[in-house]
Structures are given as C-alpha cells and as structure tokens.
Amino acid sequence: MDKNAFVKYATGREKRSPSLKNSILAFISGGLVCLAGQGLADLYKMAGMAEKSSATLASVTLVFLAGLFTGIGCFDKAAKICGAGLLVPITGFSNAVTSPAIDAKSEGFIMGVGAEMFKIAGPVVVYGNLVAVVYGIIYYISLCIAG
Amino acid sequence: MIYLYVFLIGGAFCLIAQLLIDKTKITPANILVLYVCSGVVLTGVGLYGYIKDFASAGATVPLTGFGYTLAMGVREAVDKHGLLGVLMGGLTSTSSGVTAAMVFAVVWAALFKSKDKNI
Numbered sequence: 001m002d003k004n005a006f007v008k009y010a011t012g013r014e015k016r017s018p019s020l021k022n023s024i025l026a027f028i029s030g031g032l033v034c035l036a037g038q039g040l041a042d043l044y045k046m047a048g049m050a051e052k053s054s055a056t057l058a059s060v061t062l063v064f065l066a067g068l069f070t071g072i073g074c075f076d077k078a079a080k081i082c083g084a085g086l087l088v089p090i091t092g093f094s095n096a097v098t099s100p101a102i103d104a105k106s107e108g109f110i111m112g113v114g115a116e117m118f119k120i121a122g123p124v125v126v127y128g129n130l131v132a133v134v135y136g137i138i139y140y141i142s143l144c145i146a147g
Numbered sequence: 148m149i150y151l152y153v154f155l156i157g158g159a160f161c162l163i164a165q166l167l168i169d170k171t172k173i174t175p176a177n178i179l180v181l182y183v184c185s186g187v188v189l190t191g192v193g194l195y196g197y198i199k200d201f202a203s204a205g206a207t208v209p210l211t212g213f214g215y216t217l218a219m220g221v222r223e224a225v226d227k228h229g230l231l232g233v234l235m236g237g238l239t240s241t242s243s244g245v246t247a248a249m250v251f252a253v254v255w256a257a258l259f260k261s262k263d264k265n266i
Contacts, residue, residue: 018169019166019169019170022165022169023162023165023166023169025165026158026161026162026164026165027158027159027161027162027165028158029161030157030158030160030161030162030209031153031154031155031157031158031161031205032154033157033208034153034154034156034157034158034202034204034205034208034209035150035153035154035157035204037153037157037204037207037208038149038150038153038203038204038205038208039150041203041204055203055204055207056243056244058204058208059207059208059243059244060243060244060247062208063244063247063248063251064247064251067248067251067252067255068251068255070255071255071258071259072259073262076262083165083168084161084162084164084165084168084175084178085158085161085165087161087164087175087178087179088160088161088164088178088179088182088209088210089157089161089208089209089210090208090209090210090212090213090244092175092179092210093179093210093213093244093248094248094251094252096176096179097248097249097252098248098251098252098255098256101252101253101255101256102255102256102259102260102261103261104256105256105260105261106261109253109256109257113252113253113256114253117249117252117253117256120176120179121245121248123176123179123180124179124180124183124210124213125241125245127180127183127184128180128183128184128186128187128213128214128217128237128241129217129237129238131183131184131187131188131214131217132187132214132217132218132220132221132236132237133221133233133234133237135187135188135190135191135218135221135222136221136222136224136225136232136233136234136236136237137230137233138191139191139221139222139225140225140229140230140232140233143225
C-alpha cells in the first residue's frame, strides 16, 4: 500500500468509526429502553391490569422517568452517549417536552414553561395528526367503496 | 423469546435513526416528526400491525409506535363515527402519553432548575 492509498484508507476509517460506534450504542441503548418498556408492561399485567392498559401505563412510566432524569440532569449526559437510542423511544418525546420547559422557567409559567414545552413536541403532534387525518380520509373512502 | 425480539426490533428503529442523524442533515427534532409520521404510514399500509405483534414493546415504545397509536385511533373512530371519526380518533388514542408528558413537564419545571449549559 503506497502512502496516498493509506491516507485515503485512514481518513475513510477515521470518518466511519465514530458513526459505527454511535450506531452500536444507539442500537443497544434503544433496545434496552424497549426491553424496560416490555418488562414494565409485563409487571403491570402480572399485577392484574388489562393488556392494553398495562402497555399504556408502561409508556407513561417511561415518560415519567425520562422527565425526572431530564430534571436531575443525567438524561442529557446519557443522551450524548446513547444518541438516537434515547431519542427515538418515547423517552425522547418526554425529554423534548421537559427540557425546554425547565429551561424556560425564568420566563414564567405561562409563556415560558407552558409555551416552550411544545417547541419540539408541537410539530410532532401536529404533523402526526395531519398524516393520521389523511390516513383516516383514505380509510373512510376505502370503506365506502367496499360498501 | 419475546424479550429478544423487543430488544432487536426496538434497537433497529434507534439504529436507523442514528444512521440518519450521522449520515444526513436530518436534525434530531426532525427525526421525531419523521418517525411519528412514518409510524402512521406504516400502520396505514398494514405493516406496523405485524411488527407490533412480533415485537410488542419493541414496536410500541419507539415513536413510530406513537404514529401507530394515532392511526389505529383514527381507524377505530372512523369505524364507530364515520367521516367525523377522522377528526376524533388521533388525539383520543394518544391522550395518555401526551397528557402525561405535559403534566409531568410542569411538575419537573416547578421542581428543577435549568442546568448550566456552559460546561
């Protein structure tokens, strides 16, 4: 391998390796968060809850914990390592609501906390519902055609 | 065995998002929107139901699962109320997660102070 080829090879590796590490960390941490959700849901089911309610309560528990850890300050530290592994599960949604809410506390509870908490969650809810409405209309039309 | 599928599928959703963040210019905030909307579309075409049956929390905990809940809510409301159901189902089915996030956020904002970001 001559020098140029090596430089090319080395820079290629250099760029790729953090991404590979990020991906592995995201995969493992994301998988673990989902496992925690499943474990909680199974626990609630064992305690006698209906299947749908136990899954809902498991999500609510994850939202609660992610918000708490955001408040304490360790969510941001963990998210720096785990990346999308904490962002993509419902914990990321909770963090997106809680983090700006806490930051905006100095601007008051109405236009600060109340308004800023929707900075990221707002678009998520708006566009999620927009696509869901489009789906609903298509579904309604398909029902009409099917009779 | 279900726990293995939960881990693998849940992890795969996060892995794809990480690759999108690292390799493209999509920001994390856009990932959240993209994932919820993709969840609705995947549910609409009938795929996400299978993923959910296969991986349980591996499909419901990622934000695509939020989209699944939205779409299923709209679908059930259309079955029940006809065209008006299009406007009713989404927020109803996702109410617990959104309400919990809002209420807890106010509580956490009251209890905690903003961390110094200059570290």
